[in-house]
Amino acid sequence: MTVNNIAREGRLRRWSRDLRRVLGPWGVFFQGFVEHPRMVGSIIPSSRFTIARMLAPVDWSACKLFVEYGPGVGTFCRPVLDRLPRDGTMIVIDTNPLYIDYLKRTITDSRFVAVHGSAEDVEDIIRAHGHAHADYVLSGLPFSTLPDGVGPAIAAATARAIRPGGAFLTYQFSKVAGNLSARYFDRVDWGFEWLNILPCHLAWAWKRTD
Numbered sequence: 001m002t003v004n005n006i007a008r009e010g011r012l013r014r015w016s017r018d019l020r021r022v023l024g025p026w027g028v029f030f031q032g033f034v035e036h037p038r039m040v041g042s043i044i045p046s047s048r049f050t051i052a053r054m055l056a057p058v059d060w061s062a063c064k065l066f067v068e069y070g071p072g073v074g075t076f077c078r079p080v081l082d083r084l085p086r087d088g089t090m091i092v093i094d095t096n097p098l099y100i101d102y103l104k105r106t107i108t109d110s111r112f113v114a115v116h117g118s119a120e121d122v123e124d125i126i127r128a129h130g131h132a133h134a135d136y137v138l139s140g141l142p143f144s145t146l147p148d149g150v151g152p153a154i155a156a157a158t159a160r161a162i163r164p165g166g167a168f169l170t171y172q173f174s175k176v177a178g179n180l181s182a183r184y185f186d187r188v189d190w191g192f193e194w195l196n197i198l199p200c201h202l203a204w205a206w207k208r209t210d
Contacts, residue, residue, distance in 0.1 A: 045075040046140065046171065049195040050202070054169050055079060057189070057204050058136055065131045067161075068092045069119040069139040069154070074103055076138060081109050091129060093117050119154045122161045133163035144176040151180055159184035159207065168205040178203030 054076075058066075060083045071077055071092035080090055091113045094100050103114040115125055119141065126134055137158050143151040158168050168185060170177035171193075178201060182188045185205035193200055 045072060046200075047193070047196040050171060050193045050200060051076055051079050053191060053193055054138065054171055054202060055083065057167065058083070058169075060085065062165075063135045064088050065126065065134045066090045067122060067126065067134045067137045069122075069137065070094055070141045071103060071114070072099055072140075074107060076140075077103065077107060077112065080138075081107075081112060084111060086111075089113065089129070089131070091115060091126065091134075093119050093122065093125060120150065120157055122154075122157050126161060133166070134161050135163055135166045136169060137162055137166075138169045139177065140171050141177070143170075143172060143180055144174050151176070152183075155180045155184050162207050164207055165209040166207055168207075170203045170205070171200050173198050173200050175201045175203075177201075178205070181205035 063084060064087065066080055066084060066088065068076055068080070068090070069092075071094055077090065077092060084090060089111050090109075092100075092103065093115045095116070095118055097116050100114045100116045103112075107114070113129060117125060119139070122134070122137070126132075139154075139158075141154070143154075146154075155168075162168060168181050170181060172178075175190075178188055178190060181203060182205065186208040187206045189204040189206070191202035191204075193202055
């Protein structure tokens, strides 16, 4: 590495640190987008309207394990924890250590587990934390920009990980995630939320109870 590259990286780290200090979680979210744009679905966190609609079909009384892919800075985490039973668990999975470190420092709820890893490994991750299946899995991952083969692998692993009667909840600016879910789940309910930047497609893919 050249002296110029070292100096440039040093300036970038200082700029990122200053941005996080000034903007708080928004700064962390923006930094994650800049560093890994193909793995972050949006430059702006989801709106409260998107959150409310995505979580509305969840049967919280029967939810013991809620999993989220790509939690970012926790936009959905706190609303989920507010609804989750006291004996429930929420596991979030992200490939970006910046987000995982932030969530571990800022969410102290004993029901919350943040894992640095890939959604493709969801089955191993939930088993490692003492669960056989997830009740619901939420994802804002940008399936349309993931590397070839990764999206189908995640959808297939998610279908195996979710219990009968559970659902895979996705939100994205295109219908790619919902269409992909339809290959592995028995029924997909569709929605669209205008009050989000940008407006997004919502999908709830259900696994039949038998």
